[in-house]
Each structure stands twice: as structure tokens, then as C-alpha cells.
Amino acid sequence: QKQPKKGQNITKLQHYRCLFIYLIPLILFVCVVSPGPGPRLSKVNLFTLLSLWMELFPQEEAEEDDNDQVRRVGLVVVQDTKVVGLHCSGAELHAGQTAIIQHGARLADCQLFFSRRPCATCLKMIINAGVGRISFWPGDPEISMLKPSITEEAALDAMATEKLKSNSRPHICVLLQPLAPGLAQFVTETSRDCDFMQTMADDDPTLNTEEQRTRHLKDFSRHFLVGSSQQHQEILTQMGLENFSMEPYFSNLRNNMRELVEVLATVAAGVPRQHYGFYRLDTLAVNYLNDLKRMPQEVACHCIIQARLLEYRTEDPKVGVGAVIWAKGQLAGCDGTGCLYLVGCGYNAYPAGSQYAEYPQMDNKQEDRQRRKYRYIIHAEQNALTFRSEHPEESTMLFVTKCPCDECIPLIRGAGITHIYTSDQDMGKDKTDISYLRFSSLKNIHKFIVSSED
Secondary structure, eight states: OOOOOHHHHHHHHHHHHHHHHHHHHHHHIIIIISOOOOOOOOHHHHHHHHHHHHHTOOOSSOOOOTTOSBOOOEEEEEETTEEEEEEEOOSSOOHHHHHHHHHGGGGTTOEEEESSOOOHHHHHHHHHTTOSEEEEOSSSOSBOOOSSSOOHHHHHHHHHHHHHHHHOSSEEEOOOOOOOTTHHHHHHHHHHTSHHHHHHHHHOTTOOSHHHHHHHHHHHHHHHSOSSHHHHHHHHHHTTOGGGGSTTHHHHHHHHHHHHHHHHHHHHHTSOOTTEEEEESSSOGGGGHHHHHHSOHHHHHHHHHHHHHHGGGOOOSSOOOEEEEEEEOSSOOSSTTTTEEEEEEEEOBSOTTOOTTSSOOBOTTSSOGGGBSTTTOBOHHHHHHHTOSOOOSSOEEEEESSOOOTTTHHHHHHTTOOEEEEOOTTTTOBOSSSBOOSSTTOOSSEEEEEEEOO
8 A cells, every 4th residue: 555645644634724723713713703693483283382381271161171072273374374262162162163154265376284083064164265285293182082981973074074074175194293303392491481481480489380390290191192102193094194193103203202292391381380379560450350350360371372483483692572363343253262352463574575684683791783683673562463463342361471672662552552471570671672661651551560469
């Protein structure tokens, strides 16, 4: 074997040395000056999680009867990747029926995400409306099969649903994706340090979310995950999903379902519930019992958790913010949300159509103000107002995971928002590029912040 020439060795050494000298600073620049985006929820998984959470929307009627074969269902209506409807089953109407009543022909070309496979009664109307795609959580369907033996009603509904699926124009499928690497840990850390938990920690530093997360995980697993693998495989087969019931697809499916339930439990644990609630900022809660009657604490917390799920789609490399706007109608409907209906929702992101790193990424710790993000990023409230599907004249409630900044306050007032539910961690602060000075003095809008009931 020939030895390399001496001159060639020197050239290669110089080459590697140059690579080391120039490449290391470049890597440091990318990692420090231009941080990459954090792990994000995919849109499919976000819509799926919202549908699961809507199934648990607080309702006044009695809890679901375990012997009742018709299960409650949550539904997310998506148009052009924007959420235009959040629905759930009620005492009389199924979630799919509610969507038909509220949206009608506007469902054409929409995508629907169900927390369970809808029954044939709902499915036939939805197909008739011309929806583009129907996705459902691959657990126990709306007409439950979780009985000692599958009843005739469940078997007939499964057969009718399969025939509707085979003959329909919409694509009816299961859409679940693995979590992005590091997302589960990211959700755990940010839930532990979110503004609502900071408020809780200020009052009692010994409190943590782990006990609440464990309780949620136990409850959600029992509710959304079919108990045994064998039982789950049988249900998938009865639903016409034989491919999913075979290995290795079945194990992957179960793992993806379990991961999403864990995320939901973690996010829900990031909003304090026991001994905490939303109370008027400017007056003692005891003087405003009427406000609490109009918006029960359970509903307010549920809506804030909707916003917290949305914040995990953020493009902000540091701070995720989610916002949901609900309006209160004059008459209560027969669906699970009563007289509430969705106006819009959003999360903070760069202008639509842009690619990541097209705009500055840094916060106010960066000395060069030209590299800061604040003049480029669209706030969660701004996205929720821009893409709202309704322009109500009734009482309109904004649920946002951070205190609204001075840039958003005029928009909130101009849009006719009447109630704001948020945290107060940044209230009164001036951070040069972004300030929160106007929120506390905002007039003619009821402001509710999370605090101890004591």
C-alpha cells in the first residue's frame, strides 16, 4: 500500500483545521443567535386533542350513564387549516347533528375531527353536507361496543357506517401522528412553569402539578383508551379497521394514542383547579356572583385549557400563547356547550405563508433591537380576531394564556370583547419592545384572572 505524499498530508490537515475554525463559530451562531423552533404539535394532533377535550366539556345534566350505549363525542370543524367550530354532544343532539345545525352547507370542503367514530345517523348528514374529510379517534365509537357482548344496535350501526364510508365522497379515516421528538418533555416543563402555575406557586411554593397530572392521566386513559389490547383489536375489526388491529401497526397506534392522552393530561394539569378559579380583577369575587353564574368556573378553566393546547402550535421560539373567543347566545341550544358558540381561536405565529427564520427570532435580551421578533410576530389574540368565523353582538369572552399586551388592547376593545379571562403574571410590566401597562386600566370590559378563592 502506497504511503500518501507529505505535501498531501499537510494539505488535508490544513483543510480540516480550516473547517474546524470556520464551522464551529457558524454552529454557535445558529444555536445562540438564531435559535431553532421548539417542538410543536402537528395540526392533526392539535385538532385531535381539541376534539378529545371537547368531549369533556362541563355540562349541567347528569354524568354519562355507563349503561347508555350512546357515548358523548367532541368535534372540531376545520376550514383551510383554521378551527371554525368546537362542538360536543348534548342532552338531545349529537355533536355531528350540532355541526349540521350551526354550519349547514358551510361544512362543504371542511375537515371534521371527531373524538369517536360518529354514528350512522350523524355520518349520513355530514356526508350529505359535502365535507372533505372526516377523521375520528380509533377508540370506542359513538354507539359503544364496550359491552360484555356487542349488541344488535352497535352491530347494525357499524354495518351502516361502513357502507356509508365505502360509498361516500369524503375521505373517512384515522389521522394520528407520533409526537415530535422532545415534545412530551417540552409540554411537561412549560406546563410546570406556565403563568397559571406561577400564580399558584406565588401563593404556595410547595405545590406542584404532578399529583394533578397523575389523576388526569388515570381518568383520561380510562375514558379514551380501550382497556385491554385484545378488546381494542376486536373493536377496530368491528369498525372495519382490520389493518390497524395487526402488528406492528396496532402497537404503534396504541402508543400514539397513549402519547396524546399524556399530553392532554399534562396540559390540563397546568391550570390550577382545586382552591383556584377566575375572579374579577378589580373587585372582590363575592360581589360578582352573577358573573360566576353566567360563566361557571369549570367552563372557564375548560376554555383556558383549549387555549393552552393551541399554544403548542406556536412559532415563537420562546413563548407560546393561545387564545379562544366564545360568545354567549340568547337561547341555550340542545348541544353540550349550552348557549356558547365559538367565535375564533389562534396562537402566536409569524405572518401566514412565511417560512421559519425569515424574520428575527430574538427577545428583548438581545442588544441589537433590529434582531428582535416583536415587530413581526402575530399575537394569538390577533390571529383569533383575524380568522374569526362569527361577528357576534352578544357577550363575547376572550380566553388567553398570557396577559394581553398594549398592542392587542385596542383590537380587543374594537372587536367588542366584553370579558377577558387570563393570567396576571406580566400585568403592569414594561419590557421596552412589548408592554402590559394598559390591561389593568381597561374600561368597560370585565377582566378575570386566576387566583385563590381565599
